[in-house]
Amino acid sequence: MLTPMPASLLLLLLPLLLLLLCRSCFCQYSSDQCSWKGSGLTHEGHARDVEQVYLRCSQGSLEWLYPTGAIIVNLRPNTVSPAAARLSVCIKPAAGSSGTNIYLDRNGKLRLLLRDQDQAQRKVQCFSIQEGALFIEAVVHTDIGRRITAFQYELVSDRLGPQAHVGGAPCQPCSDAEVLLAVCTNDFVARGSIEKLEKEEEHSSVTVELRRLYRQKTQVFAPGGVRVRRWTGHIKMSLQCGVRSGEGEFLFTGTVRFGEAWMGCAPRYKDFLRLYGEAQRQGTNPCHMDTD
Structure with a gap:
């Protein structure tokens, strides 16, 4: 006949049982395969542990509290198409990541x-998905301060190479075919003018006023008028782009990276109408666009 365990002994064993349970489940979650959160406290006494993390979305985040040991983060799209091998991965550290x-x-x-000390600058880092996984190794510190390594990630097209997503696409004229394809595939397409140009440390930023917003992946442009429908917003680009404000109407296309709009092809709207009309007559347009 089994003797019931005294309540006092059960209370003493409960913390140990909870610790063992926490170790066995790695204290992590990744229910949608897009984001991961974990704690290095599960590595206490096992500082050389290396865990494997698998993320299979086009964008998501990682948060590692009290880093200890190392984790290997495998970023892969949830597809087996040949195009998946031609992707770049971009990561942007969160504020205070260390x-x-x-x-x-x-x-x-x-x-x-x-490096540990560089993460606070929050600079976007990009690399080809073929270059491998992320190996994130904890730095040994003598103090017991609270540290968190955290970043967002996105998988992006590798057509221009990984570095094109760090400081914007290189400033070179787009061919007619590239302009037409950008209208069909880019994250945003809009018609408007440049109101203001600001030069920052590593890129330029233009304030735009839009008369027509054809498409935007996320809300990077906000309504800017009540009676007359207008949108305003900011578009970033490389410092080498010779852009000026007040020079007519443009068709803006580009990508959205970590909630910020980056310039792609931006022909003058009259030039776009010419090449679009010509492609219509030849039947070579990759998609239809309302130009009225």
């Missing part, structure tokens, strides 16, 4: 991507 060095791990060879 506690680790971030490497690219390709077949056991590490390349430093972000």
Whole structure:
């Protein structure tokens, strides 16, 4: 006959049972395969532990509290199409991110991507998905301060190369075919004018006023008028782009990266109408656009 366990002994064993349970479940969640959150406290006494993390969405986030040991983050799209091999990965550290060095791990060879002290600058880092997984290694500190390594990630087209997503696409004229394709595939397409140009440390930013908003992936442009339908917003671009304000009407196209609009092809609207009309007559338009 089994003797019931005394209540006092059960209370003493409960913390130990909870700790063992926490270790067995790795204290992480990733219910939608897009984001991961974990705690290095589960590595206490096992500082050389390395965990594998698998993320299979086009965008998401990672948050690692009290980093200890290392984690390997495998970023892969949830598809097996050949285009998946031609993607870039961009990561943007969160404010206050620290506690680790971030490497690219390709077949056991590490390349430093972000040092611990550099994460506070929140600079976007991009690399080809073929370059490997992220190896995130905790930095040993003598104090017991609270540290969190956190970043957002996005998978983007590799057509212009990874660095095109760091400081914007290179400033070179788009061909007619590239303009027409951008209208069909870019994250935003809008017609309007440049109101103001500001030069920042690593890029330029233009304030635009839009007469027509054909498409936007996220709400990067906001309504700017009541009686007359207008939108306003900011578009970032490389410092090398020779853009000026007050020079007529443009068709703006581009991508959205971490909630910010980046300029792609931006022909004058009259030039776009010419090439669009010509493509219509030849039957070579990749998609239809209302130009009225």
